[in-house]
Amino acid sequence: MTALPDPTTQHPIRFPNADAPAQELISRCVHCGLCLPTCPTFAELGVEMDSPRGRIRLMKSVWDGRLDADNLAFADHMAKCLDCRACETACPSGVSFGKLMEGARSQVVAARRPKLAEAILRRVVFRGLIASPSRLALFARFGYLSKRLGARTVLRAIRMGRLAELLDLVPERAPTAQRLPPRYAPVGATRGSVALFTGCVMRAAFADTNAATARVLARNGIEVVVPGSQTCCGALHAHAGERGDARVLAKRNIEALEDLPVDAFIVNAAGCGANLKEYGWLLKDDRDWAERGEAFARRVKDASEYLVGVGLAARPGELRATVAYDDPCHLIHGQKISAQPRALLAAIPGLTVVPLAEADWCCGSAGTYNVTQPDLARQLGHRKAERIRASGAEMIVTANPGCQMQIEAALRRERSDIPVVHLMDLLDRAYV
Ligand code: SF4
Numbered sequence: 001m002t003a004l005p006d007p008t009t010q011h012p013i014r015f016p017n018a019d020a021p022a023q024e025l026i027s028r029c030v031h032c033g034l035c036l037p038t039c040p041t042f043a044e045l046g047v048e049m050d051s052p053r054g055r056i057r058l059m060k061s062v063w064d065g066r067l068d069a070d071n072l073a074f075a076d077h078m079a080k081c082l083d084c085r086a087c088e089t090a091c092p093s094g095v096s097f098g099k100l101m102e103g104a105r106s107q108v109v110a111a112r113r114p115k116l117a118e119a120i121l122r123r124v125v126f127r128g129l130i131a132s133p134s135r136l137a138l139f140a141r142f143g144y145l146s147k148r149l150g151a152r153t154v155l156r157a158i159r160m161g162r163l164a165e166l167l168d169l170v171p172e173r174a175p176t177a178q179r180l181p182p183r184y185a186p187v188g189a190t191r192g193s194v195a196l197f198t199g200c201v202m203r204a205a206f207a208d209t210n211a212a213t214a215r216v217l218a219r220n221g222i223e224v225v226v227p228g229s230q231t232c233c234g235a236l237h238a239h240a241g242e243r244g245d246a247r248v249l250a251k252r253n254i255e256a257l258e259d260l261p262v263d264a265f266i267v268n269a270a271g272c273g274a275n276l277k278e279y280g281w282l283l284k285d286d287r288d289w290a291e292r293g294e295a296f297a298r299r300v301k302d303a304s305e306y307l308v309g310v311g312l313a314a315r316p317g318e319l320r321a322t323v324a325y326d327d328p329c330h331l332i333h334g335q336k337i338s339a340q341p342r343a344l345l346a347a348i349p350g351l352t353v354v355p356l357a358e359a360d361w362c363c364g365s366a367g368t369y370n371v372t373q374p375d376l377a378r379q380l381g382h383r384k385a386e387r388i389r390a391s392g393a394e395m396i397v398t399a400n401p402g403c404q405m406q407i408e409a410a411l412r413r414e415r416s417d418i419p420v421v422h423l424m425d426l427l428d429r430a431y432v
């Protein structure tokens with residue numbers, strides 16, 4: 001392995017703080033290019049600097065003092081990455097690309113001096129909105145009502161098409177934000193106990209999916225508690241380079257959940273799960289929290305991972321439908337979970353599961369990507385919709401709210417009314 005030059009002796013440090021992409025991780029890349037065919041942005045743009053290898057080279061260039069972290073081109077190539085981590089799955093050298101990308105973005109945020117309006121907008125979104133479930137629920141309701149009342153037509157007429165496209169992402173059905181009971185009693189013999197992580201977007205707009213997850217677990221003999229003091233996991237903050245805010249939220253969640261006498265913390269949103277499992281890495285430089293972060297992360301389980309691990313105690317009822325499963329990137333690439341959701345689908349009698357080409361290819365949702373990079377997100381959404389239509393499925397199953405919204409919007413743009421449902425909602429239906 002080639003040692004990277006020590007930037008403290010040979011070059012000025014161009015990354016502004018300790019969240020910089022780790023040189024040890026960068027040095028694992030041997031530039032073989034095996035990740036390139038799996039990279040959606042490289043496939044769409046055909047530019048080396050928009051491939052994993054190219055982006056790693058750019059990070060190294062900043063360490064070597066050949067590029068500044070506030071360089072606009074550097075920021076642009078980092079921003080265009082989906083952070084989908086498909087390159088991690090493909091990489092034979094074990095490059096943890098997600099950690100590198102989140103580190104690089106944090107340095108762009110720290111190095112750049114954003115315009116006042118952008119700084120205020122980021123503060124409002126990341127601190128005022130996403131971190132507050134009640135405000136996010138109000139926002140979701142406002143978005144839904146605006147869409148229903150025809151705001152998209154008005155926005156397009158006054159040449160605010162970008163805002164209209166954002167409203168396209170709002171689900172067709174009304175957001176549900178009901179408060180869940182603090183406990184779901186297990187049905188039959190108790191086989192385990194878990195705490196349900198309810199998330200921010202999930203709590204604000206998909207509370208019925210949270211309730212479905214709790215019911216499915218309870219139906220299988222698992223006691224479910226829903227702690228009220230938990231908060232947003234901080235995934236959107238970490239992906240956007242706001243690692244300071246992400247750490248504040250992580251500490252709040254650790255304090256809220258770590259002492260609970262439960263077997264696992266269950267999460268049904270792939271993006272949240274991948275982030276919760278990396279609390280140890282997020283807090284690694286904090287002497288008082290690093291170990292607590294690691295211990296917390298070890299107890300996080302995706303709902304499908306946990307259910308397949310303990311086994312289904314209750315046989316689901318019959319559902320007659322032809323479905324295809326689309327892998328959320330942060331489940332298949334971020335958590336290496338792809339067999340478990342398929343095993344749960346296979347357990348539903350009557351269900352026909354058809355293969356979906358490029359099921360492991362990002363749909364373009366990628367956190368806030370469909371807001372910050374709308375053109376690329378739309379291209380990837382179109383690609384996903386084409387594959388879905390070719391699959392012959394009459395329903396798409398996935399396991400992440402962002403994917404659900406993005407795929408649904410992409411299908412509607414193609415005039416397709418194929419429904420997109422969460423795996424836990426489908427299982428819950430099978431148990432009714
Ligand atoms: S995370 Fe996804 S978009 Fe980014 S470099 Fe890797 S494969 Fe490409």
Ligand code: SF4
Pocket residue numbers: 028029030031032033034035036052053056087090091092093094095
């Ligand atoms: S596959 Fe891994 S080692 Fe090869 S270029 Fe991509 S990131 Fe580097």
